[in-house]
Amino acid sequence: MLVMKEKLDIILSSFSGEGRELIPVLQKIQEEMGYLSPEAMLYAAEFLKIPPSNVFGVASFYEQFRFSPVGKKIVMVCQGTACHVKGAEKVMNEISRHIGIKEGQTREDMEYTLKGVACIGCCALAPCITINDDVHGRLTPKLIEKIFIKKPVNKKTNE
């Protein structure tokens, strides 16, 4: 808790604490911490002298803000028309099987977040996904395996 407070102190040090800074403040917090935690929003509310309910009202208005933590790798599976026709559902199931979480979830080790999204504008590559900023297209089960399967651990070298 204290650590969190100190972190936020640093994050907000470039702001003056006026109500109109709300959106930039929220953006900055999300940039630094990955998402808007309840504690961070309460902190912002106190810092900007805005009721917490307003902070949440504004934050929930914009798509860009997240209220739960996301993994290091955000996997977005396109579910647009083209990808849908080319078997987006199968892609989702395959990935889900490999990384062990369902759509909308984040893995406990914070490695992956899996999300279904609307057309990502690469229809020619359907079915496709993005992992953070990289696009992977024309996916096949083989390809998916290659992308997600962990390298087999070489026990000998480990010893």
Place this chain on the structure above:
Amino acid sequence: MSDVNIIIDGIEVKAKAGKTILDAALENNIYIPNLCHHPELVPTGTCRMCLVEVEGISSVVVACKTIVRQGMSVSTESPLINSTRRATLELLHINHKQDCTNCKKNGICKLQEVTAFVGVNEGRLKLLRKNKPHVPPDKSNPFFKLDHDKCILCGICIRTCNEIQGVDALQFAYRGYHTIVSAFLNQTIKDSVCESCGECVVRCPVGALVPKHTSMPSREVSSVCPYCGVGCGILLGVRGDKITSVTGIKESPVNKGRLCVKGRYGYEWVNHSERLKKPLIKKGENFVESSWDEALTLIAEKLSKYKGESFATFSSAKCTNEDNYIIQKFTRAGMLTNNIDHCARLCHAPSVAGLAQSFGSGAMTNTIGELGKAGCIFAIGTNTTESHPVIALEVKSAKKNGSKIIVANPREIDLCKFADIWLQHKPGTDVPLLMGICKAIINNGLEDEEFINSRCEGYSEFKESLKEYDLKNVEKITGVPAGKIKEAAKVYASMGPSSIIYAMGITQHTHGTDNVLAISNLAMLTGNIGKKSSGVNPLRGQNNVQGACDMGALPNFFPGYQKVLEETVIKKFESAWECKLSNKTGITLTEIIDAIDRKKVKALYLVGENSLLSEPDANHVKEALKKLEFFVAQDVFLSETACLADVVLPAASFAEKDGTFTNTERRIQRVRKALNPIGESKPDWLITCMIAQKMGIKGFEFSGAKEIFDEISKLTPSYKGVSYERIDKTGLQWPVYDKTHKGTPVLHKEKFLTSNGLGRFAKLKYRPPAEIPDKEYPLLLTTERSLYHYHTGTMSRRVDGLNVLNSEELVEINPTDAEKYRLKDGDKVSVESRRGRVNAVIKTTKKCPKGVISMSFHFFESPTNVITNPAIDPVAKIPELKVAAVRIQKT
């Protein structure tokens, strides 16, 4: 303000300058459809229903936000307006759950009203009606629910919570289609910061926010809230023999329609199954129901043996003035002793004593409604939001009007959010803090010399005594930086009119009277007394604690603070009551307990008090009461204390009798009978009269409360001009000198009520609290109150919803201390002092300073007063309920 002439739909009407077109139209009985408008709130223009055309302006405007101008010509309808309105309205309808016949707002719903006026095409609606993504209703709050599918997003609830309540629990969240009214994080309302006041529920124009339990009454009776000293005007809604709703009276100058959660929703106890319905007589270990005659015969026979000093009465600040008058008359004229007291001893005895010394009268000097116009409000030792919720609204609205707010409190109370300056002094250091402020005022030459010279005495001695309080020293004792003290001094002295409000944080100390005197000093020093929006304002706790004091339920005063030791006064009452009276001052509540313990007092008549939970060192009280030879208790419920009695008499509640309560601002208000007494219960005054008559004592043959009040006004100078007729609608503030006098909103205007008319400065010495933390008991325990309960909980704990909102005794502790003792939220602990121990549950909060823990005393399961300190103030005899040394341990 001047009037302007405008034309609405060809008709010339007058409107006050500054009003909106919508207000002007509605005031002139011209309807313009509107949904998001509320007369008490700032308009936002969201619903677009009130569109009108103004000649000369090309586009349509919203009437609720457009201010009238001289000569303006307005059309409320046109083809464009009508079609726009209809389209907007249809949009609302297609998202609205059609449920009118089932809806609590059926017939009073504004969506229905507007629809009836504008008209919609049901055929088209059928086609368009979308299944709005169903959002489950929020039923978390025990008293009301929010049905999102009926919400028209007018924002009235949000603005109410912000503008009127100052809580900001609600806001719009999400976007477009998904927009809903939501608390922070889309939490349920119960888990949010909501205070359950229900103000938003009252204002919601449709069936989205509706009460859960209240139902439409068949008749309404106007009365006064039975909980706290604010004395809000209420309408009791009755159906058959049950109370089914409570509404705030808009015309009441006290609350202007507003209520807190207890007043609005806390009425269930009246019809509770545990109400006492028959007299009970203890036979062996158990109570046995008896007839009134059997009980009265027994009481009369027993009490006749204890006339004089071996008898004592505890009267009640919950009872009406009429009850209290009769009870003290019985004690004095019937039982021939002045041994009568009530719980004011435990709250504001120092105010009565201290203010009488400084000003000659111990009550709020000003009126609640004046707070809103004060330049500065200094709130010391009062957690107003929790204990006097509706007065807190006045403080918040003062802040909105630009007043400066100074809060002095060891804990970070809710009002700190609204404060310009927060002085966080250590518990029990009020005298040095206040004297320090006085010192800083004089150092800066901000004192009101003219006022001091013409209206006060004792100034030079007082000034001399300030030498002790140089700010460095004060900083050391109080823990408040000298700079802050100077700042507070400057604001209080120069931003006037400045009003001081205070409560038990000031009085419940062994130096409670000194604290009060220090406050008086500060007010006189700056001339902040005797004029509007200034003054010294003790916020009284119980609904009728002011009245119980006024009626002489005190060991040293007859009604109207006429001294029991004054020969002429005794003569006056002896001739009025046709009896011989004791010329000895009685003993106080705390002293009565001791006298019982020492078997000096052998018989006790206890009306409506629950001493086992309210008195300090409760174990001692219990042991003492067991020594009584005869003990009669009279109450609406079988309280923890009443269980020890020999006879228990069933009393009628406030809703079942006529009478008057006097609120904290000295306003005498009518309480009216709304129900017949439950079971065989009877009004307290009637019970006492029946006992007296059974004992053959004369002067108790009253036919009703009104007749008693007439006797009160004859014998009580400050009530002289009051009669039931005069206070039928609005109460009057005493003193009311005669039948034409309009009462006294502001005391001490030309002169003080002291014998020579001068206010008296007091020189004061700092005395630390009687018990301070040490090695063995390292923490300081302070007591406080919760918004959701009242006093010992006899009433509020019998309201299910209030128990949902606050179900157990919480020990509030600073997170750092919690860490030190390895405690976390929800841990069960025992808190122990030199007098005993109680169990409770941990709640960590930064609001508690380090080294201090805080508990309430509403829960019989955790009787906090087992551990509080009975050390008393030498003058007012109030125990030090605010400071005790304790230790804490996980159980």
